[in-house]
Amino acid sequence: MEIDNNKISYGNQTNIIKPHEPDYYPISESDWNRLKRKINSCKHESNWWQNGGFCSMGISGSAFLSWASLPFDANNTTIKPLLKCIALFTLVIAFICFIAQHNIKRAHSSRIDDIKDVFNEIESNMNLFK
Numbered sequence: 001m002e003i004d005n006n007k008i009s010y011g012n013q014t015n016i017i018k019p020h021e022p023d024y025y026p027i028s029e030s031d032w033n034r035l036k037r038k039i040n041s042c043k044h045e046s047n048w049w050q051n052g053g054f055c056s057m058g059i060s061g062s063a064f065l066s067w068a069s070l071p072f073d074a075n076n077t078t079i080k081p082l083l084k085c086i087a088l089f090t091l092v093i094a095f096i097c098f099i100a101q102h103n104i105k106r107a108h109s110s111r112i113d114d115i116k117d118v119f120n121e122i123e124s125n126m127n128l129f130k
Contacts, residue, residue, distance in 0.1 A: 031122050038115045049104065053097030056090040063087035 067083035 027122060031118070035115065035118055038111070038118060041111060047101065049097045049101035053094045053101065056094035056097060060087045060090040060094060063090065 063083045063086040067080055067087060070080055070083070072080065
C-alpha cells in the first residue's frame with residue numbers, strides 16, 4: 001500500500017482518491033450585491049412579439065390566398081381591395097413584431113454579457129485561476 005497526498009494506491013490496479021475540500025473564493029459585499037442586481041434584472045423574456053408576428057403572417061397569408069383565388073367581379077369591387085389591404089397591413093405588423101422581438105433578444109443578451117464581465121472583473125481583481 002502506497003500513500004500519496006491525493007490518492008492511496010492499493011495493489012497494481014486500484015487507486016483510492018482522497019476527498020478534498022471544495023475551493024471557495026472571497027468576494028466583497030459590493031461585488032456580491034452588484035451580481036445579485038444584474039442577475040435579478042435578467043428575467044426570461046416571453047415571445048409575445050414573435051407570436052404576434054407569426055399570427056399576423058398567418059392572417060396575411062390567408063388574406064392573400066383569398067384575394068388571389070377570388071374571381072374579379074365587376075359588381076363586387078370591395079372584397080378584393082379589402083383583402084389586399086388586410087394582407088399588406090398584417091404583413092407590415094408582422095415585420096414590426098419580428099423587429100421588436102429581435103431587439104428584445106439583443107438587449108437580453110447584452111445583460112447576460114454584462115454579468116459575465118462582472119465575473120471576469122472579480123476574477124481578475126483576485127488573481128484567480130492563474
